[in-house]
Amino acid sequence: MHNPECCDRRGCARPVITTFCKEALCLDHFCSRSYEFLNGTDERGQLSMASNSPTTEQIQTADECARRTLDICMSKMLLNNLERARLLDILLWCGDLAGSSGAKKNSSSSISEISERGRHQESASRRETSRIAIRN
Numbered sequence: 001m002h003n004p005e006c007c008d009r010r011g012c013a014r015p016v017i018t019t020f021c022k023e024a025l026c027l028d029h030f031c032s033r034s035y036e037f038l039n040g041t042d043e044r045g046q047l048s049m050a051s052n053s054p055t056t057e058q059i060q061t062a063d064e065c066a067r068r069t070l071d072i073c074m075s076k077m078l079l080n081n082l083e084r085a086r087l088l089d090i091l092l093w094c095g096d097l098a099g100s101s102g103a104k105k106n107s108s109s110s111i112s113e114i115s116e117r118g119r120h121q122e123s124a125s126r127r128e129t130s131r132i133a134i135r136n
């Protein structure tokens with residue numbers, strides 16, 4: 001019996017952090033799965049710059065990937081610098097992928113929505129910080 005709290009990958013007993021492409025994965029395997037997917041789309045894109053548009057399925061996967069990555073970033077989970085760098089890299093790569101598609105309006109709206117939201121939160125907290133600084 002497979003323990004649902006453990007990563008789906010064989011021989012991996014680390015706790016599940018997220019699900020991606022219907023697999024329950026630990027952080028390490030989520031990162032490697034994401035890179036697998038992103039590398040796959042990029043290689044295909046490099047063959048011809050003219051037909052560099054990712055398929056709808058790839059954009060949906062990139063969207064899912066970005067959301068999962070963001071969930072992990074926003075969770076209270078403690079991440080080391082390498083993990084942070086990997087997650088940020090994956091998130092930006094997903095954004096590039098969605099941005100490189102011709103159908104920007106429909107497919108990549110959710111990703112820009114996510115980054116937009118992140119930006120708002122960031123500026124909000126910065127405002128909060130300066131307010132505190134002024135008060136003191």
Ligand SMILES: [Zn+2]
Binds near residue numbers: 013025028029
């Ligand atoms: Zn794992």
